[in-house]
Each structure stands twice: as structure tokens, then as C-alpha cells.
Amino acid sequence: MKIAETCIRRPVLASMMILALVVFGLVSYRAIGVDLFPDVDIPVVTVTVPFPGADPETVETEVTDRVEEAVNTISGIKMLRSESIEGLSQVFIEFELEVDVDVASQDVRDKVAAIRGELPPDVDPPIVEKFDIDSAPILAIVLSGPVSIRELSEFADNQLKPRIENVDGVGNVRLVGKRExxxxxxxxxxxxxxxxxxxxxxxxxxxxxxxxMPGGRVETRDREVTVKTKGKVERVEQFGDIIVTRRxxxxxxxxxxxxxxxxxEDLRSLARLDGTQAVSILVRRQSGTNMLRVAQAVKSRIDEVRPMLPGSYRLAIAQDLSVFVEQSIDEAEGELLRGGVLAVLVILFFLRSLRGAFVAAMTIPTTIIATYSFMLGMGFSVNMLTMLALTISVGMIVDDSIVVLENSYRHMEEGLPRLQAAIRGISEIGFAVIATSLAIGAVFVPVAFMDGIVGQFFYEFGLTVAFAVVVSTFIALTLSPMLCSRVLKIHGRHGRVFQAVERGLEFIERVYGWTLRTALRHRFAVVVAALVAFVSSLAITGFLGREFMPNQDESQFNIQVETPIGTSIHATSEVLREIEQRVRQLPGVLDTFTTIGAGVEERVNVATVLTRLVPGPERRQSQAEIMQSTRDVLVDLRHLRISVEVIPRVAGGGFRVAPLQYSIQGPDLDQLAEYSERFMAEMARLPGIVDVNSTYDAGKPEANVVIDREKASDLGVHVxxxxxxxxxxxxxxxxxxxxxxxxxxxxxxxxxxxxxxxxxxxxxxxxxTASGALVDLDNLVHIEPGTGPVQISREDRSRQVLVLANLESFKPLNEAMQDLAAIETRLGLPPGVRTRFVGDAEMMEESFANINFSLLLAVILIYMVLAAQFESLVHPFTIMLSLPLSVVGALGLLALTGRSLNIFSMIGMIMLMGLVTKNAILLIDYTNLLRGRGMSRNEAVLRAGPVRLRPILMTAFSTIAGMLPVAIGLGSGAETRAPMGTAIVGGMLTSTVLTLVVVPVVYTIMDDLGLFAHRWLFGEKPDTALEADASAALTWENGDRESSPDPRVEAANVCICFPGAGPAELEHTAYDVAGQVADGDRHVESTAANEPP
Missing domain, CATH: 3.30.2090 (Multidrug efflux transporter AcrB TolC docking domain; DN and DC subdomains)
Structure with missing residues (x-):
């Protein structure tokens, strides 16, 4: 290839090109942001309308219904959800992903402004805002001390809040537990x-x-004086002196x-750290900012404030999301480093050459660093997905260099000078390297452009991997051959370790050669065995649990507590003290942070206990086990609604954290409530389903003031x-x-x-009254006691009751969904009632459908790339046979390790589609090359297999080694990374073994089918380059004469001309051809001459 040959002959040019990529990458690394997950733009617009004092039913009819009717005419709406609670209406408008959320939010503002006059006069101005995935608080800072809550509130509001708000990157600061x-x-x-x-x-x-009030201006010739009336009360006691009237x-x-x-003001919220009342300061960052930098800046500001605190005050960090993010990113970077080291060790094992390992190892840091420049240019961040993409890329980016390195090394061992070996090595496999890279790119481009939330989630992942592969291919075609021509060296004498490894590899090659000959004799049995293995692997899916995304051990979780309706904040606080005391006694619990009434609705009977655990390596139990222990110690508090939940991934937007969400919809709220109660009673009996709850509460006591309109009208008293x-x-x-x-x-x-x-x-x-007289209210109204719903939820303008539940660690989501479907079948549905799964279940089904479509698209694109590479419509099917063979190991290892099918393991299986084709491409490409040089098909197959065995094993095991730290799944955030690593490692193991046997067999079958089709269509044998009867007469396998066109031919002379070749190259080539033709007990002699005989 011209570019490779140029780099070989001009090493400084090649070095400077690669160095430029490294420099840009290092500069980009310093500027790139850091986050836990990619910045997903979820097109949700929220309309919040406060209606002080109104009950949920009034809020629904007077506000929510009118807002929904107004915004429902906007195009592109996917779903309309709303919640009507006491004193507040919230409408959540979810748009299709392709809708520009900025334009949509402006449309919503216009529609809401148009109906402002139709809303009740007592409502506060509507608030329209876009949903921001970064809106969850990243820090919860607690101010406590042995002083009144008013003093704490004033210090937090006047001293701490302004200082934190001034920190660069801070978007919002909110106080919880304060009293104004x-x-x-x-x-x-x-x-x-x-x-x-x-x-x-x-x-x-x-x-x-x-x-x-302003009094205007007094102007003279020289000056101007502003006049204003000072009528403001300056001291509180002066309000008592104001005259109301005179008598x-x-x-x-x-x-x-x-x-x-x-x-x-009335106490409507409360915060407490380890039982001590406090004021909590919740810090939110600006959208798109670096979470770690913002959190560190805020903590630095807190350290600056601490010396200024009064002696009895105490500042503490109750929650810090940046800790888990930093630990997860550090662990992902560690896995990247460990994977790279293992990949290099694999190369060193096969080559037994430090120089060769150096050539391959240079690809890894060069590619990784260069990829950062692409990430910065695309606006990506360093997050779990992009770090996982780089970690997974380690095995792939070194593969191309391994192939170039091994081919050059083999030619040097066969006698070619280092420079010629590098040129010849890259010329033989250059296009194969490009083809494999295109095949991988064909896989990851569909991943990057999947539909739905999962598509946005993996957009950065797919493009990061694709760009890393592009860079590695460029390096394999430029830097690697140049280093091979300058660095590689063949030692005349080798040590005992080298010889022992070499004997082991030669033994493997002989065993493989024998296995391949046996497989070619029993082609039908091999194909049947492969089909049986594939079909059997599909049965494994029945034993695999399915979920949207695995939960992570973040060393913290929430306990959501709801006391009976009507419970005061003081009574709720006392109940929470008992819960806090029990939870703090559990092993592994570090502290508890309690908030009451922290939500937008400020319900004083609803509380959250954030339970922090000691770091994972320092405790014996997992977070899931401690969460179950928490449920066990609180099981006797049956009068409370308690839900032990993971920390929500997103805040607001109408999204809920419970993994199991079941929507029951219909026009009659009482009917929905009755059916949901029966449904939840059945759910509570199911093993593995815990914390069963619903969004409907009917027990809120109400005192309805009923007006005697006739009497009020007679007296002239307005409503x-x-x-x-x-x-x-x-x-x-x-x-x-x-x-x-x-x-x-x-x-x-x-x-x-x-x-x-x-x-x-x-x-x-x-x-x-109208006459000016006074009348007591009890003459105009009477009170009717009653109860009403705490909140009314609606979806697409239909009332709904949402049934929520958590799952124990052994209960997969798909199994829980099947259980709920069975309950619905058993109970039946009332007339007019419909149900559906929402939340994680809905996203799982949607995501799996999108992933399956991307998988199909990836397979089609791979076929197109291979067809273009091999100029054949048939042989791509041979190579693509390795795709289903990888599923065997992927599903099998997931089952053995007890991991689930989720979006990460499914993406891992899509990745396998690109990875496993590399081995088959190397095998078939070299087979075609040998046939082009004059070998018969079976000779080429038997020669290509052993020759390509080492590079195939090297690329496969380097990929496996690179993914092994990910698959083992240790450290923070490993729960999400491990399923992908497990699928890739398992798939690579089985596909490598089966590809080496099954692909050559299917290659011969497809070739026979092609020959048969040609004869059937044209009635003649097709021409094959340099496939002479004399060459084909040499039997290709001991005792098997059937495949030779003429088994009677016992000897033949074959002359192959190489114009322009020198004596050394002729001698080397003659020896190589003799080795390809000789097999079994035949004797083959070879000679080289400058002129043809």
C-alpha cells in the first residue's frame, strides 16, 4: 500500500503525523468534562401551576385539565402526564426525540399564556421549564448546631447560600428544613x-x-432633588400602631x-443528620458542566467558610454524588490500563519479543489519547460510557497492529530483510485490515444512531469506539509498519522459554491441522454440530433474567417513608426517629440524613431517609443485602408505607425510581382505586416483589365548607x-x-x-354584608367532613393509578412482568379499564426492540462491506457464519456468571458482530490470496488455517485480555460494565474456536455450491487463477483422492514465474510453495532459477 510504503521509507514523517494526534489528544483531555453518564437530552417540558389552598380535585378540573387541553394541540407530543395535588398542578409533556425541545418549550409557553385568563384568579403565575437530566442535587450540605432553627435558617440563607451560588458552575441552591x-x-x-x-x-x-411612594422631582436652576414619601414600617412593633378605623x-x-x-412561617419541611435537626443546602449544577469540578469547587468554598462559623455551628456533607462518579471513572480508567497491559502480555507471549510487543503496545496509548480530541470536538464528556468504549477498544485497536506485526515477523523468520518484510507484510494484509475496520464501523454506527432513549444513551459510546477503530487502523497502516521496518529483530539463538513456548504453539498448530483435515472429511457433521450449538444457546435465554439497566452499588440508598394521611410534621418526625435509630444499628451503615416535606408538594407526611454506607471494600455485605436487611428491621411498621430504593438516576420530569411500574387507566377514579387495591394485594404475595405501593391515597381528611348561596345572596355577601x-x-x-x-x-x-x-x-x-352590617360565617356556611384523594394522576388525559414496586436482587424484571400479567388474567379487567407497563419495563421493551433493529442493520452493513472487500456475493455468508457462533459463548457465560440481559449486555453482543468477523476475514482473505497464487481450494484452506492461527489467536486473546478486567466486574460502577465485558469475552472464546473449524468447512461448501451453480447455469467449469490440473493432481490429504480432478496423476511439474524477483526472494518463494503443496507422505522438491526452464 502506498501510504504504508511511504511511512516505511520516511519514518520521521510517520512519527510526526502520529505525534500530532497525541498532542491534540493531550490538550483535549485537559479540557473535556466529566460526568457519570452522557448528557441525554430528554424532550420533556414541565408546566407547574401553584394553586394555594385548592384540593386535588379542584386543581384537576380548574387548572390541570385546562392546561392539558391547551398544550395537547402542539405537534410532536409523545405522551402527556399530569399530577394534581393539594395546591399544585404539574403537567409533563414528553415530545418525540426528534423534536427540538427549545422550540417545543416556547410553544408550551405560548399556549399556557393564551389561557392565563381562563385559570382561577388565585393561582400563581405558571412556570414552564425544560426537563434537565442534570437537575438532581450533586451535594447536600448540612448546617447544624445547638441554636434555634430560625438562627440556622438565617445563617444558611444569608451567609452560606450566596457564597455557594457564586461558585462557577453552580446552577441552583435550595434550602430544606429552614423556616423563614x-x-x-x-x-x-x-x-x-x-x-x-x-x-x-x-x-x-x-x-x-x-x-x-415616589413624589417626583424638585428642579432648580442648579440642581435636582428626588422626592419620595417614607411610609414604610421600620420596626415590627409599629404594625400594632397602625390605625384601622375610628370610633x-x-x-x-x-x-x-x-x-x-x-x-x-409554618413548619412545612425538616432536615436532620444522624438525629440532629439541621438546615440542608441542596446544590445543583448548571447543565453540561463538569460535575467533579463543580463539586470540588463547592467543597473548597465550604472549607473557606468553616473558620468563619460561630463556635457551635457545624457543617457537614450529607450527600456527594461526585464521589461515586469519581470512583467509577477512576475504576474505568484502571480497567483500561489493566486491559492494555494484559493485551500486551498476550502479544509478548505469542511473539516472545520485547521489540514486537513494543510495536503493538504503541498503538494502545496513541489511539486512546488521540480519541480524546474527537470526544472534545463532538462535545462528549468523560463518563462511564465513553470510558467503557475506550476500554473495550483496547483489544480491537491492537488487533490491526498485531496482524501487521505478525505478518512482518513471519516474513523475517522466513529470510526476508526487515525492510522488505515490512513492505511485503503490509501489502498482503493491508486491505484485510481496512475491511475488518470497516466491519467494526458498520457495527458501531447503527449503535450510535439507535432510536429512543437508549440511542441517545449510547450515541457517545458508539461514535467513540468507531473513531478509536479509525485511528487504530490509520496507525496500523502508518506507524506499525514503520516500526516493524526499524525495530523488529530476529534472534538466531533463543532461550529455553522461547523454545518451550514455540514447541507448544507448534503442537497446537499440528493439532489444529489434524482437526481441520478431519473436519473437511466430515463437513456435514461439523455443520450439524454448529447448528445444534447455536440452537442450544438460544434456549439459554429462557434462564437469563432481563432488565433495563443493572443497579449499581453506590454505597447509599433511600428509604421513602409515608405516614398515614393527615399526620402532622411533628408526628412524622417522631416516627422517623425510630426508623433512623433502627437503620443506624445495621452493620455497614455510616449515617442517615432525613428530610421531610422536601418535594415540590411539601407533604409533611412524606419523608426520605438517605442512608450512607461505608465504602464497598470496607464492608462485607453488598448494598442490595443491606437494603434487604433494612426492609427486615422495618417490617413490623405496617401502618407506614416504606419503600427502600436506589438513588434515582434522574430527578423530576415525572419520572419515578421504582423498577416495576404498572399503570391502570380509566375514567372512574373510585373504580381504579378499588381494582388497584385488589391488584396490590395479589402482588404482595409474590416472592421477590417488595415495597408494593400506589400513587392513590384516598384517606386525606377534608372539611368541606358548603355555602348557602341563597342566604349569602340575600345578605349581599360574595362567595x-x-x-x-x-x-x-x-x-x-x-x-x-x-x-x-x-x-x-x-x-x-x-x-x-x-x-x-x-x-x-x-x-x-x-x-x-352589602348593607355594611356584620354577620358570622356560621350563618352562611356549614362544614361537611369528608375525605379526598391526595393526588390525581393522569396519562394522555385519562385518570390513572400507578402501582409501584421494588424487586429483590434475585428477581429479574421480565419475570416480575410475567407475574403481573398473570394477576391481570386472573382478576380480569373492569369495563373501560386498560393497563400497561411504564418506567423501566417500558424502556426495556423499547430499548430491546431498538437494539434488535440495530443488530439486524449491523449484519446487513457487515455483509455489504465484506461483499465489496471480496468482490463476491457468496463468501460474505461464509465469514458471517461466525456471528451466530459468538452468541453461544456470550449467552453461556452470562448464564454461568448469573448476569442478566440488559442494554449493556445486548450492546456487547452487537459489538461481537464486528469483533468476530475479524478472525474470519483474516482466514478467508489469506485463503483467497493463496488460491490466487495457484493453490487448489483445499490446499489453500489447509495452508491458510495454520498460517493464520497465531495472528487469529493473538487478536482474539488480546481482545479477551483487554476485556477481562471489565468482565470480572470489580470496583465502583462495575455492575453496568460487567455484563458487556462478560458477553464479549464469552462470545470471543466460542467464536474463535468454532470459527477456526466451521468457517473453513462452510467455505468449501459454499465454493462447491458456487461451482455447481456455475456449471448448472453455463455448462462449464469456471476458470480459477493458476488452478492447473497438474497442481490439483497432487492429493491434498492422505488417503483422500476423491477431491483431486484426476487421481491417476502421480507427479507433475509446476512452473510459477515472478517477474523482477531477486534470487533470495525466488528461493524463499519456492520453499514456501513447496510447503504449501506438500502434505502427508508426498515428496516435493523445489528449485529456484532466474530464468524459466
Missing amino acids: REIRVWMRADRLRALGLTAEDVIEALDTENIE SGAPIRVRDLAWIEDGM KDIGRAVHALIGGLRATVFEQGGETYDVRLRYAEPDRAHSGKVLRVPVR
């Missing part, structure tokens, strides 16, 4: 009634007497009707006035604000506790 300062005006209903006033009168007075000339002040408290009076009585109304020290605090008007607590007084608060 609030000025509270506690009204007394009896005083209002006695003085003929209402809550609205007090609100109006507070609002109008606490105001600052007989005497002022009635606020303090005559109420008492003023400089207090705190709005009644509603505001009830709101002031129960929830409190924001009257004005108080400003101090640059901060703004709410001033909230609320009836005092005695007027709210006693059932006989609860509605004895006055409202004003």
Missing part, C-alpha cells in the same frame, strides 16, 4: 365582632399604611384587634369574601411585607389559635 422569618398578626374574632370590623378591614389598613373619634389600632409576633374569610381563619392571608437589612419578610394575617381550634368557634368570624 414571618411577621404574624394574630387576630381575635371577638374583638373584631365587638368593634364591627372584619379581617379585610385589617388587611386594607396594613397595606395602605405600609407603603413608600367616636377614638382610633382603633391593630394592637386593639390582634397581637403582633416576630415569628416564623369570594367568604372564601377569603375562611382562608384568613385557617391558612392566613398575606397582608403586606416588612423590609429590614435588605431582606423582605411577609406580614401574614391569621386568626388566633382559640378561634381555629374549637369546633364551636371555628366559623364564628365576621364578614361584611
Whole structure:
């Protein structure tokens, strides 16, 4: 090949080209981002509409339904989900992947803005935002101390939060467990009634007497003065001095009707670290930033703040996602290094030459470093998938150099000078190297462009591998032959180790030669055995569990706790103390971090206990085992809903963490609730399915204030006035604000506790009639106790109840899905009710379908590449026979190691399609080369097999060695990497062994079929290059004369001309041809001459 020969003759040029790639790669490595997984752009837009004080059913009818109706007309919507909870509506619009989420979010904003006037006047402005996969908090910082929660809140809000927000890369900082300062005006209903006033009168007075207004400008000839009216209250006690009205000339002040408290807002959230109350600071990063750098910068800022803390304050890191990410990336880099070392050792074993190992080893760091420049240019990050791509590439990128190296080395052993051996070696297999690289590229391009979430997930993976293969091919055609021509050296004398290994390899070659001759005699039996092995391997799939993605041991997990509906935050807190105490006693538990009411809905009966474990190497039990132990110690708390869950991969967007999610949809919520209860009762009996729960809660106590509209109308009292009076009585109304020290605090008007607590007084608060008189609320309304749903979930505008469950480690997802399908069959479905799996189950089915399509597309592309390479429509089928042979080992080793079929192991099997064809290409390419030189087909097959045995074994075992650290699966994040490594190692083992036997046999069968078809179509024997009767007359196997065209021919003279060849090359070639023709007990003599006889 011209490029290779040029590099051989101009080594400095070749070195500088490769050095340029290395320099660009090193520069890129410093600038590239780091994350756990690739930045997946999930096209989900969320519309959040706060509706303070509204119950879920009102939120659904007044807000959610109208928002859904408005956005439903936008094109490209895949799914519409919503949740209506007390005081909040959330609508999640999921678009098709090809939709531009920025354009879609603007469309949603326009649609929501268009219906703003149709929404109730009390709703807060709708919030429209894109879903961001990076929105999960990367750090949870806890501030604690023996002071009041108000002091902790103010220090966290005023001192810590601004400092953290200023850190480069920080996107959002949120405080959990804090209580804001609030000025509270506690009204007394009896005083209002006695003085003929209402809550609205007090609100109006507070609002109008606490105001600052501009007065304009006073201009003179020389200067200008701004005038403003200073009417703001400067001290809290001054609110009591505000005059509400006058009676007989005497002022009635606020303090005559109420008492003023400089207090705190109602307690609606709580944070606690190891039982100590605290304020939690949740830190989110900006989208696309380097997680490790942002987390380290925040932690550095915390270290700067610590010396400034008051003596009793304590700052601690309760959660740090960057630790697991850093450990996982470090472990992946370690696997990359160990795989590279093992691959080089394999090469050293086969070549027994440090120089040869050096030539091959140079490919690994050069290719890996150069690939970083591509990753940076494409906007990729260093993450689990790209590091896995580089690790898997180790075996593949060294394969091409191995083939070049071995071919050059063989020619040097046969007597050619080093320079000529390098030129001849690359010229023989150059196009085979390109073909194998194209075959691998044909596999990974479909992987990179798969549909669905899995396609985005593996986009960076597929392109990273493909580019690494391209770079390795370039190096194999430039640097490797140049180094071979300058570095390789054949030693005349070898040591005992070399000779022992050589004898072992020669023995393997003889055994393989005998096996190949036997297989050619019994071709039908070989084909049948291969088919049986393949079919048997398919049966193994029935014993393999299937799941979307394996769970990882992150040394932390969540305990989701829900106390009975209506439980106060204080009662919930006491229950959580008992849970914390039990969990902290488990072996391997480091600490617990509890939050109550941390979600957007601020439900005070819902809590999360983050349980951190000691690092994996320091504990005996796995995370899954400790999670099961947690369930066991909490099993007696049957009055609580408890779910022990892994840390969610994404936050928000309507996604849930439970692996088993079953949607029950229909128009009647009561019917759905009843059916879901029966369904969950059946699920709870199934082994391996735990933490069964649903999104429906019907027990929330309600006090429905029913208005007597006729009486209210007669007295001239508006419904709005009644509603505001009830709101002031129960929830409190924001009257004005108080400003101090640059901060703004709410001033909230609320009836005092005695007027709210006693059932006989609860509605004895006055409202004003149209005539100006006062009337108590209990004359216009009455209370009806009841219960209502805590939340109403909908999907595609249909109500749904979502049944959720976790799985124990021995329960695969596909088996759980089969169990639920059996329950549905047994119970039957009520009329109008439909069901389907969502969450991991839905993504697993969608992903497997996309992967299977990519597998089919990869096979088609491989065939096209091979057909172009061999200029044949038949022989590609011979090479591609190695594809199903790899499935035997892949499935078998997955079953032996107890690993599942998931997106990682499935991608590993797609990778095998490219890897295993390399061996078959080397074998068939050399067979065709020998036939082109004049050998008969069977002679070429028997010669090509032993000659190509060593490079095939080297490439196969170097790939296996490179993947072995991944397949063993040790260290952080190994649970996701190991299934892919296992599939590749198992597939390479079986495909290598079977390819060496089955592919040559099928090659002869396909050749016979081609010969038969040619004779049948054209009635004559096809011409074969240099296939003379004299050469074919030499029998190719002992005792087997049937394949020779004329078994009566006992001897023949064969003359092969090589124009322009020198004496040394002629002698070498004559010896080589004699070795190819001789077999068994025949005697073959060879001579070389400068002129033909």
C-alpha cells in the first residue's frame, strides 16, 4: 500500500503525523468534562401551576385539565402526564426525540399564556421549564448546631447560600428544613365582632399604611432633588400602631384587634443528620458542566467558610454524588490500563519479543489519547460510557497492529530483510485490515444512531469506539509498519522459554491441522454440530433474567417513608426517629440524613431517609443485602408505607425510581382505586416483589365548607369574601411585607389559635354584608367532613393509578412482568379499564426492540462491506457464519456468571458482530490470496488455517485480555460494565474456536455450491487463477483422492514465474510453495532459477 510504503521509507514523517494526534489528544483531555453518564437530552417540558389552598380535585378540573387541553394541540407530543395535588398542578409533556425541545418549550409557553385568563384568579403565575437530566442535587450540605432553627435558617440563607451560588458552575441552591422569618398578626374574632370590623378591614389598613411612594422631582436652576414619601414600617412593633378605623373619634389600632409576633412561617419541611435537626443546602449544577469540578469547587468554598462559623455551628456533607462518579471513572480508567497491559502480555507471549510487543503496545496509548480530541470536538464528556468504549477498544485497536506485526515477523523468520518484510507484510494484509475496520464501523454506527432513549444513551459510546477503530487502523497502516521496518529483530539463538513456548504453539498448530483435515472429511457433521450449538444457546435465554439497566452499588440508598394521611410534621418526625435509630444499628451503615416535606408538594407526611454506607471494600455485605436487611428491621411498621430504593438516576420530569411500574387507566377514579387495591394485594404475595405501593391515597381528611348561596345572596355577601374569610381563619392571608437589612419578610394575617381550634368557634368570624352590617360565617356556611384523594394522576388525559414496586436482587424484571400479567388474567379487567407497563419495563421493551433493529442493520452493513472487500456475493455468508457462533459463548457465560440481559449486555453482543468477523476475514482473505497464487481450494484452506492461527489467536486473546478486567466486574460502577465485558469475552472464546473449524468447512461448501451453480447455469467449469490440473493432481490429504480432478496423476511439474524477483526472494518463494503443496507422505522438491526452464 502506498501510504504504508511511504511511512516505511520516511519514518520521521510517520512519527510526526502520529505525534500530532497525541498532542491534540493531550490538550483535549485537559479540557473535556466529566460526568457519570452522557448528557441525554430528554424532550420533556414541565408546566407547574401553584394553586394555594385548592384540593386535588379542584386543581384537576380548574387548572390541570385546562392546561392539558391547551398544550395537547402542539405537534410532536409523545405522551402527556399530569399530577394534581393539594395546591399544585404539574403537567409533563414528553415530545418525540426528534423534536427540538427549545422550540417545543416556547410553544408550551405560548399556549399556557393564551389561557392565563381562563385559570382561577388565585393561582400563581405558571412556570414552564425544560426537563434537565442534570437537575438532581450533586451535594447536600448540612448546617447544624445547638441554636434555634430560625438562627440556622438565617445563617444558611444569608451567609452560606450566596457564597455557594457564586461558585462557577453552580446552577441552583435550595434550602430544606429552614423556616423563614414571618411577621404574624394574630387576630381575635371577638374583638373584631365587638368593634364591627372584619379581617379585610385589617388587611386594607396594613397595606395602605405600609407603603413608600415616589413624589417626583424638585428642579432648580442648579440642581435636582428626588422626592419620595417614607411610609414604610421600620420596626415590627409599629404594625400594632397602625390605625384601622375610628370610633367616636377614638382610633382603633391593630394592637386593639390582634397581637403582633416576630415569628416564623409554618413548619412545612425538616432536615436532620444522624438525629440532629439541621438546615440542608441542596446544590445543583448548571447543565453540561463538569460535575467533579463543580463539586470540588463547592467543597473548597465550604472549607473557606468553616473558620468563619460561630463556635457551635457545624457543617457537614450529607450527600456527594461526585464521589461515586469519581470512583467509577477512576475504576474505568484502571480497567483500561489493566486491559492494555494484559493485551500486551498476550502479544509478548505469542511473539516472545520485547521489540514486537513494543510495536503493538504503541498503538494502545496513541489511539486512546488521540480519541480524546474527537470526544472534545463532538462535545462528549468523560463518563462511564465513553470510558467503557475506550476500554473495550483496547483489544480491537491492537488487533490491526498485531496482524501487521505478525505478518512482518513471519516474513523475517522466513529470510526476508526487515525492510522488505515490512513492505511485503503490509501489502498482503493491508486491505484485510481496512475491511475488518470497516466491519467494526458498520457495527458501531447503527449503535450510535439507535432510536429512543437508549440511542441517545449510547450515541457517545458508539461514535467513540468507531473513531478509536479509525485511528487504530490509520496507525496500523502508518506507524506499525514503520516500526516493524526499524525495530523488529530476529534472534538466531533463543532461550529455553522461547523454545518451550514455540514447541507448544507448534503442537497446537499440528493439532489444529489434524482437526481441520478431519473436519473437511466430515463437513456435514461439523455443520450439524454448529447448528445444534447455536440452537442450544438460544434456549439459554429462557434462564437469563432481563432488565433495563443493572443497579449499581453506590454505597447509599433511600428509604421513602409515608405516614398515614393527615399526620402532622411533628408526628412524622417522631416516627422517623425510630426508623433512623433502627437503620443506624445495621452493620455497614455510616449515617442517615432525613428530610421531610422536601418535594415540590411539601407533604409533611412524606419523608426520605438517605442512608450512607461505608465504602464497598470496607464492608462485607453488598448494598442490595443491606437494603434487604433494612426492609427486615422495618417490617413490623405496617401502618407506614416504606419503600427502600436506589438513588434515582434522574430527578423530576415525572419520572419515578421504582423498577416495576404498572399503570391502570380509566375514567372512574373510585373504580381504579378499588381494582388497584385488589391488584396490590395479589402482588404482595409474590416472592421477590417488595415495597408494593400506589400513587392513590384516598384517606386525606377534608372539611368541606358548603355555602348557602341563597342566604349569602340575600345578605349581599360574595362567595369570594367568604372564601377569603375562611382562608384568613385557617391558612392566613398575606397582608403586606416588612423590609429590614435588605431582606423582605411577609406580614401574614391569621386568626388566633382559640378561634381555629374549637369546633364551636371555628366559623364564628365576621364578614361584611352589602348593607355594611356584620354577620358570622356560621350563618352562611356549614362544614361537611369528608375525605379526598391526595393526588390525581393522569396519562394522555385519562385518570390513572400507578402501582409501584421494588424487586429483590434475585428477581429479574421480565419475570416480575410475567407475574403481573398473570394477576391481570386472573382478576380480569373492569369495563373501560386498560393497563400497561411504564418506567423501566417500558424502556426495556423499547430499548430491546431498538437494539434488535440495530443488530439486524449491523449484519446487513457487515455483509455489504465484506461483499465489496471480496468482490463476491457468496463468501460474505461464509465469514458471517461466525456471528451466530459468538452468541453461544456470550449467552453461556452470562448464564454461568448469573448476569442478566440488559442494554449493556445486548450492546456487547452487537459489538461481537464486528469483533468476530475479524478472525474470519483474516482466514478467508489469506485463503483467497493463496488460491490466487495457484493453490487448489483445499490446499489453500489447509495452508491458510495454520498460517493464520497465531495472528487469529493473538487478536482474539488480546481482545479477551483487554476485556477481562471489565468482565470480572470489580470496583465502583462495575455492575453496568460487567455484563458487556462478560458477553464479549464469552462470545470471543466460542467464536474463535468454532470459527477456526466451521468457517473453513462452510467455505468449501459454499465454493462447491458456487461451482455447481456455475456449471448448472453455463455448462462449464469456471476458470480459477493458476488452478492447473497438474497442481490439483497432487492429493491434498492422505488417503483422500476423491477431491483431486484426476487421481491417476502421480507427479507433475509446476512452473510459477515472478517477474523482477531477486534470487533470495525466488528461493524463499519456492520453499514456501513447496510447503504449501506438500502434505502427508508426498515428496516435493523445489528449485529456484532466474530464468524459466
